[in-house]
Amino acid sequence: MKGQLDPVVHPTHRLRICAMLAAGTTVETSVLKEELDLSPSALSKQITALVDAGYVTQDRSTTDSRRVWLSLTKEGPERVPRACAGVAGDRHRPGELKCP
Numbered sequence: 001m002k003g004q005l006d007p008v009v010h011p012t013h014r015l016r017i018c019a020m021l022a023a024g025t026t027v028e029t030s031v032l033k034e035e036l037d038l039s040p041s042a043l044s045k046q047i048t049a050l051v052d053a054g055y056v057t058q059d060r061s062t063t064d065s066r067r068v069w070l071s072l073t074k075e076g077p078e079r080v081p082r083a084c085a086g087v088a089g090d091r092h093r094p095g096e097l098k099c100p
Contacts, residue, residue, distance in 0.1 A: 008053040013038065013046045017070070018055060020079065026059075026069040 008014065013036055017062040018025050020035065034042050047070065055076050061067035 006083060008049060008055065011046070013042075014050055017046060017050060018076070021056065021072045026067070026071040029058075029070060031066045032070070 015035060017032060020032065029043065030037075030095070032047075033040065036043065038046070047058065048057065051058060054073055056070050057073050059069050059071075061069075
């Protein structure tokens with residue numbers, strides 16, 4: 001996929017979600033909602049697309065089902081920079097996340 005945009009990750013909110021997850025190990029959905037200024041339904045749509053495509057996993061709290069944490073899948077750290085490379089025109093170094 002070198003130099004091509006990944007249509008799953010290309011939308012700005014999805015790129016930002018992946019960039020936030022790449023910067024940390026896990027992020028709670030409430031943090032993403034605040035940072036991205038999205039409605040719960042809009043955030044859910046973005047997360048579902050990333051989960052379905054295998055970029056992100058989600059884990060619910062066992063004590064409060066409203067609390068959900070997201071993290072990149074095992075393949076996520078490799079896939080996200082490649083997806084971002086399509087945005088940056090392949091001007092990145094391996095292992096370096098360059099997203100807008």
